[in-house]
Amino acid sequence: MVHQFKLGGYNIVLDVNSGSVHSVDDVAYDMIALYPEYPREEIISQMLDKYRGRPDVTEDELGECYSDIQALVDAKKLYSPDEFEKIAALPKPHVGTIKALCLHVAHTCNLNCGYCFAGQGRYRGEREVMNYETGCAAIDFLIEHSGRRHNLEVDFFGGEPLMCWETVKKIVAYARERERECGKNFRFTLTTNGLLIDDDVIEFCNREMHNVVLSLDGRREVNDRFRKTLTGQGSYDIILPKFKKFVEARGDRGYYIRGTYTHFNTDFTEDILHMADLGFDQLSMEPVVCPPDEPYALTEDDLPVLLEQYEKLAFAMLERRRAGRGFAFYHFILDLEHGPCVYKRITGCGSGTEYLAVTPKGELYPCHQFVGDPKFRLGSLSEGLTNKELQAEFGKCNIYTRPECRECWARFYCAGGCAANAYHATGRIDRIYEYGCRLLKKRIECAIMLKVAEFEEENSHKE
C-alpha cells in the first residue's frame, strides 16, 4: 500500500508497509499512482500526453523514471507487502509484563475545569488521595510484574497530584530505593495544572522527574474559559509565571506545555503559537474528550477547520524553524530513522496489558480514561489482576483486529488508536474513533511533510 499526498509544495509518497518516505516530482508522483494499474508502455504514453510541451518529459526520461520505480518496488520500498499480520497473531512478547503505571495519587482537584473528562478529578467517585502505603504497594506491584524490563514508568496523575505532594515525594524515594535493589530504572512523570508549583516542586521535579506535563490551553481568554479556580477565577495569570520559572529551571530536561482545544477554539494554532511566543518550545495540544452533546464538543462542521489548522501550524513551524525560532509540537514529532519497531506499531499503547492505572484506593484499570467505570475494573493491588478475561480482550487488540485499520495507510503511526476513545465512540474497545482517526491522519501527513522539508533543505545546502 502506498499513500500519496501533496503538502507545503512537496509531493510525498509513503510506502506504508516498509515505512519508506519518498519526495518526488510531479511526473514520478503520477507514475507511482499509475504503477499498480497499468503496464509500462501505457503509463509512459499517458505521461507523454499529460506533460506534452515539457522538454524534460521525453520517452527516454519516462523510461528511466519507470525503471527507478521498479527498482524501489524490487527493493520493497514501494508497494511492499504487509508481512506483519503473523507477528500480531503470535502471543505478545513478554506477555503478562507490566512496565508502566498511571498513579492516580489524587482524585481531587484545585481547579474546576469545565471540560474535565475526570469529573473535576473525582472520576465518578468520592474525593480522595492516595496514601503512602498504597503508593509503595503500586511500586512493588510494578517491579514484581515487570519481568526483565529495565525501564519502568510511573506517571503521577490526578486530579491534581500536587495536592498530595509530600506523598509523591515519599513514593519516589521508596521507588529509588527499590530500583537499586532490583536493577530497574524508574522514569517518573508528573502531570499538573500548575497551581501549587513552588520552589520545592521545581527543585524536586528537576532532579527526579523524567518529564513534566504542564496544562495550559493557550491564550488567556481561551485558557480561562474552562480552566478556572474553585472560586471561578481564570487560572492563566496564576500559573503562567510558575510555568515560566519551572521550564527555565528545567534546562535540557523534558517537559510539555499541554493544552486542550474544544469547539470554542477551533483556531487552536493561535494558542500554540501564543505559547511558543511565551518562550515555551515543547508543546502539545489535544482535542477535547467529552460526550457529543456537550456545547464544547467538536462537531462534524469543525473538522475541515481543524484539519486546516494542523496544516497552518505545520507551515508556521517550518517558517519559525527557518528563522531559528523552532519549537516541537508533540503530534508532529516523528523519528523516521529510529522510531518504534513494528511490534509497538501493531499493538499500540499497551493499555490493560503493560500499562495500567491505579486509583487512590489501589484499584487497577486498563488506563486513566477507564477509571471509575466498574465494567473496566481489572483488580486491585491487594487482589492482583483478577479480571483476566477483560485483560485478554485488551491483549487481543491490534491493528489487524480492527477492520478499519487494515485498510488504513496510517495504521503503523497510531497502532490502532486509543481503546478508550474507541469505546466511548462505539461501545467497543476493538473498533475506532473515526473522528480522531481523521485528525491523526492529517497530523501524520504534516509530520512527514516537516521531515521531507528538513531533508530537502539539508540537501539543497549540500548542493
Added chain:
Amino acid sequence: MKRIKTIETRNLKNSAVTGGCGECQTSCQSACKTSCGVANQPCEQKPAKGSR
C-alpha cells in the same frame, strides 16, 4: 534517481527481527493522555548495523 529522493527511514520489516524489547516509553505517559500515537516514541535500542 532524478525524480525520486528517498529519505532514510527505519525498515519496519527489519525492525521485526531486532525489535520487541518493550523498553520504550508508553505513549500515553508523555503528553497525550487522551489519544494514541506511537510514531513519535523513540526506540530505546541503539542503532545496530543492518537494523534499518
